[in-house]
Amino acid sequence: MSRPPRVAFFPDAYDEANGIARVCHALERYTARRALPLLCVYGGRVTGVRGNGTGVQVELRRGPASFRLEHDLTFDLLFWRHYRRVLEQVQAFRPDVVHITGPSDVGQLGALLGHRLSIPMVGSWHTNLHQYAALRVRKRLGWLPTKARRTVLGGIECAALRATLLFYQIPRILLAPNDELVGLLARRLHKPTYLMSHGVDTDLFAPGKRDRPPGPLQIGFVGRLSAEKQVGLLPRLERAIRSTGLGVAPGSGADRAVLRNLARRRARRRIREPGPLCLSLRI
Missing domain, CATH: 3.40.50.2000 (Glycogen Phosphorylase B;)
Known part of the structure; x- marks a missing residue:
């Protein structure tokens, strides 16, 4: 053609x-x-x-x-x-x-x-x-x-x-x-x-456009608040990464290992980088 x-x-x-x-x-x-x-x-x-x-x-x-x-x-x-x-x-x-x-x-x-x-x-x-x-x-x-x-x-x-x-x-x-x-x-x-790969516009979503002053790392969620998005895990994640020790969110499944690793990294980071690790949910 x-x-x-x-x-x-x-x-x-x-x-x-x-x-x-x-x-x-x-x-x-x-x-x-x-x-x-x-x-x-x-x-x-x-x-x-x-x-x-x-x-x-x-x-x-x-x-x-x-x-x-x-x-x-x-x-x-x-x-x-x-x-x-x-x-x-x-x-x-x-x-x-x-x-x-x-x-x-x-x-x-x-x-x-x-x-x-x-x-x-x-x-x-x-x-x-x-x-x-x-x-x-x-x-x-x-x-x-x-x-x-x-x-x-x-x-x-x-x-x-x-x-x-x-x-x-x-x-x-x-x-x-x-x-x-x-x-x-x-x-x-x-x-x-x-x-059919889905990509990200790297010109639009570029780190150079970030104007937030230095501070605690923030984890944000942007998406539909639906059951299939598993947004119910976000509060559990917040509790895990705010823990003073090793925090593991309750429950089982594919995300358990991810949360455990986040909690371990959070526990180590408390020694090197003072300050909370914030979880931000913006609707």
Whole structure:
């Protein structure tokens, strides 16, 4: 193909505060700088079309039949009512590829259009929905004995993974953010799967821009306050690193060794570097 491919992009999130939305905006900026053709279809508060030529945005209002997934993200059970409107935009744009990012209301609409119009599809994996499902339910199962709770949560995670993989059977090519997920998708779905690395803008996030005066080291958390982010560990971490001796947060799991090492380093640092090690949580 001598010309750049025309891509119809159906991201799960756009204006929300999450990783998919950030990837979406980064992709839009990239294509705009290089004048590459991109049609971006996403869910929002109003319905309308903006842009022309190489960059077109189609915002589709989520209605009263929506239920909340996050404080700023919903799923509209009647989102397919926008089908004809989006069909017209897709046919006018004439994409070579449809890119979907997950089984959201927007992603399902994009997959339907790609299938009916026989447009090759690419699917990118951004969220471990199966793990999220188990983490969201875990707090509600505190009344169960430990062994029974683990069995139920394991079953939920396996069922959610199978359901998610059914959706990712639709695209021809898959993208994933790390080698572990690349291997999982390639092994389970037998499709070409490639690494889609997520990076950091080192010009924007550069140490030279820091203007905080010297003082205690601060550890900050920036992210969604959701169960899957394990933010419940932050107070435990604070107690561990403020300890006068060797502090180890209670509980078990993959993070236990990390917390133990932090506590040990904190205990040694108290001798060399007086002053507290602060944990800052900014919402």
